[in-house]
Amino acid sequence: MTNQANNPLHGKTLLFILEFLLDYYNGWEQLGQQINIKCFTENPSINSSLKFLRKTDWARKKVENLYLSIIIG
Secondary structure (H helix, E strand, C coil), X not given: CCCCCCCCCCCCCHHHHXXXXXXXXXXXXXXXXXXXXXXXXXXXXXXXXXXXXXXXXXXXXXXXXXXXXXXXX
């Protein structure tokens, strides 16, 4: 069994991370400037973004990496 104690993503859902980023960047427009993907820049919504991020590994990684860069510094 892998020890997750040092993994800052452990226990964080994609919904939590997305809501954190939306709050941190004051909405979709600024988040879309940080990560230029269609689900953030054209008709964005939590549900459509989660659906896209769950099936698209490269986009989810960008979101996770942005979150990590904020919380770790």
